[in-house]
Amino acid sequence: MATDAIAPLLTAEGWELLASMGQYREADSLKLNASLRKAGHSPELVAAVLTQSRLRTKAEAKFAEFAHQMLFTQAGLEQATRLSIAALHARRFAEAGVQHVADLGCGIGADSLALASMDLRVTSVEMDETTAACATINLMPFPTATVVQGLAEETDLTGVDGVWLDPARRTTSTSGTTRLFDPEAFSPPLSFVESLAARGLAVGVKMGPGIPHESIPAGCETQWVSVDGDVVEAALYFNTLARDGVVRAAAVIGPHGMAELTSPEAYDAANQDVAIGPVEGYLYEPDGAVIRAGLVADLARRLDGHLLDEHIAYICAPELVATPFARAYKVLEVKPFNVKALKAWVKANRIGVLDIKKRGMAVTPEELRRQLLTGSGKGPNKATLVLTRIGEDRVAIVVEPINLH
Numbered sequence: 029m030a031t032d033a034i035a036p037l038l039t040a041e042g043w044e045l046l047a048s049m050g051q052y053r054e055a056d057s058l059k060l061n062a063s064l065r066k067a068g069h070s071p072e073l074v075a076a077v078l079t080q081s082r083l084r085t086k087a088e089a090k091f092a093e094f095a096h097q098m099l100f101t102q103a104g105l106e107q108a109t110r111l112s113i114a115a116l117h118a119r120r121f122a123e124a125g126v127q128h129v130a131d132l133g134c135g136i137g138a139d140s141l142a143l144a145s146m147d148l149r150v151t152s153v154e155m156d157e158t159t160a161a162c163a164t165i166n167l168m169p170f171p172t173a174t175v176v177q178g179l180a181e182e183t184d185l186t187g188v189d190g191v192w193l194d195p196a197r198r199t200t201s202t203s204g205t206t207r208l209f210d211p212e213a214f215s216p217p218l219s220f221v222e223s224l225a226a227r228g229l230a231v232g233v234k235m236g237p238g239i240p241h242e243s244i245p246a247g248c249e250t251q252w253v254s255v256d257g258d259v260v261e262a263a264l265y266f267n268t269l270a271r272d273g274v275v276r277a278a279a280v281i282g283p284h285g286m287a288e289l290t291s292p293e294a295y296d297a298a299n300q301d302v303a304i305g306p307v308e309g310y311l312y313e314p315d316g317a318v319i320r321a322g323l324v325a326d327l328a329r330r331l332d333g334h335l336l337d338e339h340i341a342y343i344c345a346p347e348l349v350a351t352p353f354a355r356a357y358k359v360l361e362v363k364p365f366n367v368k369a370l371k372a373w374v375k376a377n378r379i380g381v382l383d384i385k386k387r388g389m390a391v392t393p394e395e396l397r398r399q400l401l402t403g404s405g406k407g408p409n410k411a412t413l414v415l416t417r418i419g420e421d422r423v424a425i426v427v428e429p430i431n432l433h
């Protein structure tokens with residue numbers, strides 16, 4: 029039996045037993061397994077219930093309390109869009125006035141769930157039988173959603189005016205799971221997405237945040253999204269889903285809510301209008317979504333700042349500007365990067381806790397930290413170093429983090 033088989037759960041006994049499970053704790057699983065077996069439940073059912081209970085507990089990170097009403101496979105959960113981001117996708121369709129969305133390759137149905145909860149009609153198509161069964165259960169509370177087991181490419185789109193796709197970006201073989209980077213290797217591939225857009229449908233597709241700008245089809249809007257500093261995706265929106273005057277956007281979601289930086293033009297690496305200047309005042313480390321979207325130069329202008337090196341995403345500005353798009357640091361001192369001199373600095377300043385950030389330098393922060401702190405005695409002070417390259421020079425900038433929120 030596959031470890032994530034769900035058939036034993038789809039019985040009255042299985043469903044009831046699953047509902048009775050509390051928070052999953054790995055340490056209790058052997059004991060629980062034995063006691064459920066002793067109570068007369070079959071080994072298949074006990075294994076399925078324990079697996080599902082473990083997945084539901086893990087799924088709280090993406091689905092909060094809804095996780096405990098849902099069914100998952102291991103891969104389905106790993107690939108699922110977290111609910112807050114699925115809501116962002118769904119809002120696009122709702123705001124564009126789309127009525128009926130086909131979610132082609134719906135997985136366990138997280139994006140479909142968000143679409144259906146906005147009262148849109150949803151046809152959710154999934155080729156894998158177990159995953160489609162999970163989606164069917166997960167979408168049961170929504171009368172406007174239908175799950176179909178089948179292939180995206182063979183789906184009849186009559187009556188559909190919007191399509192959402194979240195293509196599988198990995199392959200699983202006997203040697204494990206491999207992440208794919210070529211959009212044509214995704215399932216379905218990007219060319220299929222483009223063919224749907226060419227039909228005039230409102231199409232949205234989730235891609236990995238590392239999608240090269242040159243792979244992005246012309247005429248769509250791309251929105252890179254980060255959550256608490258992690259870039260989670262780049263979504264491409266076509267036709268009515270693309271906003272007027274927005275070709276690239278960085279949506280930064282954090283404790284402040286969501287903030288967006290946008291540009292009306294496609295990224296052109298050779299044509300970046302950016303000022304270069306000295307280390308001074310405040311140093312800003314742009315959010316990953318801003319970097320991936322190629323909006324670092326735009327951010328520098330907004331902060332009245334400049335880059336230190338045209339190839340490296342550190343910005344300096346004389347004044348402190350509150351921004352959700354970067355972390356800010358006060359510049360305290362600039363030194364040439366020299367391990368011996370830095371070691372002496374650590375010792376003289378009685379530094380015991382050292383945070384090291386770097387860009388454009390082949391240094392392993394953990395290793396360097398160990399090197400710098402070894403033999404200095406465990407001092408009571410804390411410091412932050414930013415290592416970077418400015419042209420040919422390697423520098424260490426002593427900074428103090430600033431909490432902008």
Ligand SMILES: C[S@@+](CC[C@H](N)C(=O)[O-])C[C@H]1O[C@@H](n2cnc3c(N)ncnc32)[C@H](O)[C@@H]1O
Pocket residue numbers: 104107108109110132133134135136137138139153154155156159178179180181194195196197215216
């Ligand atoms: C990344 S997951 C989708 C996750 C989903 N958006 C969610 O949030 O739960 C991609 C899914 O597409 C399915 N899939 C891949 N190629 C497909 C195809 N050609 N037709 C139908 N489903 C496909 C895979 O089985 C997988 O479950």
